Amino acid sequence: MTPAQYAPLIAILIALPIILLRNRAPRTLRPGRMWVMPALIVPLMGLALWGTSMEPGADHTPFDLVAWAMLASGLILGGAAGWWRGKMTTIERHPDGTLKAQASPLGIILIVVLLLGRGTLRAILEPHAADWHLNTLAIADAFLLFVVGMIVVQRIEMFIRARRLLSGGTDSHVEAAPVA
Known part of the structure; x- marks a missing residue:
């Protein structure tokens, strides 16, 4: 492995304990501001997609049906992961009317697995892309669309539950406590 491949692994090893410790306590959830993250991520990822197409030496061949299928798959799989991650987040209403949300450790582990899976898939797919007639730009863009789908759908799922x-x-995925 090269130093460029070690850097993300080291970053994950440093960030994971910090994130897990930070998510031990519920944080205030403001449904009125949940649109902000998708509103920032979607245009930024759009710029990233545009920027990868402008890279010098990038594969500028037009996308074929397989490339568009990879992009759609990335977005759909990201949406499914976002829905699951949103469902795994515990949301509670407190007597003062505030909402508290606590991310599941499984959701954090999902993100780590996805990051590692992305690196593994990239290492496997990119060297063999020409042999398998895959567009390397579409592979990279599918990962970006995965992130977009995950963030947007997670926020939508959490917003629906918070509004309810x-x-x-009641929060439909949490079992009601038995009445004594």
């Missing part, structure tokens, strides 16, 4: 709780409903 604020209107007096």
Whole structure:
């Protein structure tokens, strides 16, 4: 492995304990501000997709059906991962009307597995892309679309649940406590 390949692994090893410790306590959830992250991520990822197409030496061949299928798969799989991650987040309504959210450790582990999987897939797919008639730009872009799908759908899922709780409903994925 090269130093460029070690850097993400070292960053994950440093960040993972910090993130897990930080997520031990519930944090205040503000449904009115949940649109901010997707509103920032979508244009930034759009710029990243545009930027990768402008790289010198990049594969500028037009996307074929396989490339578009990879992009769609990345977005759909990211949406599924985001939905799952949003469902795994515990949201509670407190007596003062505030919402508290606590991310599941499984959601954090999912992100780490996805980052490691991305590196592994990239290492496998990119050297063999020409042999397998795959567009390397589409492979990289599919990973970016995965992130977009995951963030947007997670926020939508959490917003729906938070709105339900604020209107007096219950969180559908949490079992109700038995009445004594």
